[in-house]
Amino acid sequence: MLPRGETMGKGDNRKRGRKAEPSKWSNEIIGIILIAVGLLLFLAVVSFTRSDLPVWKIGSTFADGDEASLPRQNFIGSIGALLGLAQVSLFGKAGFLLPIALIWFGVVKLVFDGRLWSRTIIGFSVLIISGSVFMQAVFAEPGQILGPGGLIGRALAGFPAVVSSDGSATTSSGLLIPLIGKWGTIILSACFYLVSLILLMGQRPIEFLKGTFSLAGTGVDKIKEHREAKQAAGEKDATRAREREKEKEARRKEREEKIAAKEVEKEAESPQTELPLRETPAPQIIDASQRRVEAPKPGAKPFERKSKEHQSLSTEGFEDYELPGFDKLDEVEETEESPEANRDVLLATQKNIVDTLRSFGIETSPGDITRGPTITRYEIYPSVGLRVSRISQLEADIARATRAERINILAPIPGKDTVGIELANNEKVAVPLRELLQDPDFSSAKKRIPLALGKDVYGKTVIGDLAAMPHLLVAGATGSGKSVCVNSIIASILFKFGPDELRFIMIDPKVVEMQMYNKLPHLVVPVVTDPKKVVAALKWVVNEMEKRYRIFAKCGVRNFDGFNQRERPEKEEVEVEPEPEEEPDQEEIDAIAEALESGDLGPEAAEDEIVPDEDEMPDRFPYIVVIIDELADLMQTAPADVEMNIARIAQKARAAGIHLIIATQTPRADVVTGIIKANIPCRVAFQVSSQLDSRVILDSKGAEKLVGKGDMLYLPPGSAKLERAQGAFVSDEEVERLVDHCSAQAEPNFAEDIQKSIESGAFDDGEDEVSDADEELIIKCIDVARQEQKCSTSLLQRRLRLGYTRAARMVDILEQRGIIGPGDGAKAREVFVK
Numbered sequence: 001m002l003p004r005g006e007t008m009g010k011g012d013n014r015k016r017g018r019k020a021e022p023s024k025w026s027n028e029i030i031g032i033i034l035i036a037v038g039l040l041l042f043l044a045v046v047s048f049t050r051s052d053l054p055v056w057k058i059g060s061t062f063a064d065g066d067e068a069s070l071p072r073q074n075f076i077g078s079i080g081a082l083l084g085l086a087q088v089s090l091f092g093k094a095g096f097l098l099p100i101a102l103i104w105f106g107v108v109k110l111v112f113d114g115r116l117w118s119r120t121i122i123g124f125s126v127l128i129i130s131g132s133v134f135m136q137a138v139f140a141e142p143g144q145i146l147g148p149g150g151l152i153g154r155a156l157a158g159f160p161a162v163v164s165s166d167g168s169a170t171t172s173s174g175l176l177i178p179l180i181g182k183w184g185t186i187i188l189s190a191c192f193y194l195v196s197l198i199l200l201m202g203q204r205p206i207e208f209l210k211g212t213f214s215l216a217g218t219g220v221d222k223i224k225e226h227r228e229a230k231q232a233a234g235e236k237d238a239t240r241a242r243e244r245e246k247e248k249e250a251r252r253k254e255r256e257e258k259i260a261a262k263e264v265e266k267e268a269e270s271p272q273t274e275l276p277l278r279e280t281p282a283p284q285i286i287d288a289s290q291r292r293v294e295a296p297k298p299g300a301k302p303f304e305r306k307s308k309e310h311q312s313l314s315t316e317g318f319e320d321y322e323l324p325g326f327d328k329l330d331e332v333e334e335t336e337e338s339p340e341a342n343r344d345v346l347l348a349t350q351k352n353i354v355d356t357l358r359s360f361g362i363e364t365s366p367g368d369i370t371r372g373p374t375i376t377r378y379e380i381y382p383s384v385g386l387r388v389s390r391i392s393q394l395e396a397d398i399a400r401a402t403r404a405e406r407i408n409i410l411a412p413i414p415g416k417d418t419v420g421i422e423l424a425n426n427e428k429v430a431v432p433l434r435e436l437l438q439d440p441d442f443s444s445a446k447k448r449i450p451l452a453l454g455k456d457v458y459g460k461t462v463i464g465d466l467a468a469m470p471h472l473l474v475a476g477a478t479g480s481g482k483s484v485c486v487n488s489i490i491a492s493i494l495f496k497f498g499p500d501e502l503r504f505i506m507i508d509p510k511v512v513e514m515q516m517y518n519k520l521p522h523l524v525v526p527v528v529t530d531p532k533k534v535v536a537a538l539k540w541v542v543n544e545m546e547k548r549y550r551i552f553a554k555c556g557v558r559n560f561d562g563f564n565q566r567e568r569p570e571k572e573e574v575e576v577e578p579e580p581e582e583e584p585d586q587e588e589i590d591a592i593a594e595a596l597e598s599g600d601l602g603p604e605a606a607e608d609e610i611v612p613d614e615d616e617m618p619d620r621f622p623y624i625v626v627i628i629d630e631l632a633d634l635m636q637t638a639p640a641d642v643e644m645n646i647a648r649i650a651q652k653a654r655a656a657g658i659h660l661i662i663a664t665q666t667p668r669a670d671v672v673t674g675i676i677k678a679n680i681p682c683r684v685a686f687q688v689s690s691q692l693d694s695r696v697i698l699d700s701k702g703a704e705k706l707v708g709k710g711d712m713l714y715l716p717p718g719s720a721k722l723e724r725a726q727g728a729f730v731s732d733e734e735v736e737r738l739v740d741h742c743s744a745q746a747e748p749n750f751a752e753d754i755q756k757s758i759e760s761g762a763f764d765d766g767e768d769e770v771s772d773a774d775e776e777l778i779i780k781c782i783d784v785a786r787q788e789q790k791c792s793t794s795l796l797q798r799r800l801r802l803g804y805t806r807a808a809r810m811v812d813i814l815e816q817r818g819i820i821g822p823g824d825g826a827k828a829r830e831v832f833v834k
Contacts, residue, residue, distance in 0.1 A: 476686025
């Protein structure tokens, strides 16, 4: 970096891009040396005092006696004393400029890699000399050995003449003062001083002053413009505000006139007065999470066994069957926490919600607060004319303001005129199954197959009736509480029904979920775990359903309850030695076994072989509950057969006393198909991962906002209103105690014939499913194959105008019956009929 105005010398003429040859002494070395020398000189002159002298018998002339005796204080020592004496002696007080000049030269060399031009050196020389002359002319006094300008200042300026008291005058010495006087010397030295500064700094004082004044004037103009613009904006805002006030006043007057006109019209039309507006009721805090359950008496049970009249299924081993009592479940611990303990926190959260809505321009009033086991519902009353959809749009903002884990907005709450905002509780309270079983609603006679599902937000128990549902779909992600819900459903059934009143068919493709129930005497067959045997088990249920309907038709009853409650003919007593009473349940099993052995399970079977005689007809049918724990695995192995059989059971089995409970943790559209959903209107949804899964289960969103651990949405039968509840909790130890009690009352009574048929796949014979219409089509296919002496799917499609699926099925049936040979790649199948 060079001072302004300096250019390269002649020696710098070279081509662009060519580097200069390095000098013998690089600029860095010279710069460091100059800076070091400058610092030494600066420290020497700064710390120089008269006490530093004499040194080596030098400077004794300038040292006073007292000061000479003091210890030396110079920073650089003896050399520093001499250097300081030299600077002060030569330049006086202007000697400080010499080390500053050397330091500056060093910085130019070291930092800016510049050159020291003669103009720079001359400028500093003129600066130092003019400074010495100026200090000598201003501050020098006669009689001093060295003045403030040093030897150079004394030689160039000299001392001014002084007039003594007797009138004599001393002659002035030096060069400038005798010639131009003291003031002339001051003016001339100041002029040279300023010129040297211009040479060194490269700045012109006049231009600098002009630029300074111009910049100051520009700043003043900007300040004036800003003030004028601010004043104009204020006047414009004030004008707009006055115009808005006028418009508001005009609209207010217009409204008042309209209201007054309407009141006049009403008074003219009817003398009745208007009813006052409904006032918002005072908010209440309802703590529904508290457990207030009275301890039952020892040995108490939810249900008692009914009389054994006309109980033909009460086989030997079931007559003394006793239902389990409450003691099989853990005791319910009562909580002593008062609702007042959380009152301040609940009110503060509600106020935060109201304030957040107000900040977005939505006026609301606080309503009731209901603290449930898992969530707390805050109710708010929207102002008149407010659309509740505006509150729903602020769901994310309310969640941010309340720092909630999960939030759900009911706009409005079904059956109420308030909007509900549901926030998850920090501490969740479990709902034990025993608390639900002790509720009077569970033992009510109105519910034929009661299921203890949980407790809703308001603390009311949620008890379902499987007979009214009549089928149930339970879905949720892993760990959301689905398996616990299935266990609580099974436990609820075991508390009311014995093995002669209700039978289970449990299907568990996951193998480990239902193995504990294998000891139950309620099972028709052991828990089915092989997905390949599930289709056969479902087909047995379908055939059992068809059999029951034929028996109902023969007896002239319409449904399951009508058959069990029908009037039975009294049997005449015979004094002969009675034969051992046949077990009705065994009769039913024998009838099914005969049907299996004969293969007459479908519509082709003769009615006489399916429907027993009046004497052999059972007095009473038990309920049959089919529980499928994981539907997704079954839909991957045999989707068409599983879907068809589930659809048939769901469509027709209600009146036959057969009910279906399906659970899945993969609620996809290809698992829970439209046919299955259409026939299972009652559903329970636990937490899922996406809104799409929620729509698959419930046909609406909401399940993705649940907090897990039993938090569920329940869709009751015949209702489109979703109920949020906390699912019942039953531990594995409680289930094991319950199963042990049931198995101790009676041994498992499996239908061995049915079990063998299912394991052998007797129900899975595709030929048994051929209908009369298919049989006619098969005859036509045989004629085509005999005429053409070849057979293929495409041939049957063209000749009989069939679809691909049906034509391929016909080819498979012809191959099974031995009419055509097996396929061999692209070759035509061999026809065995000539």
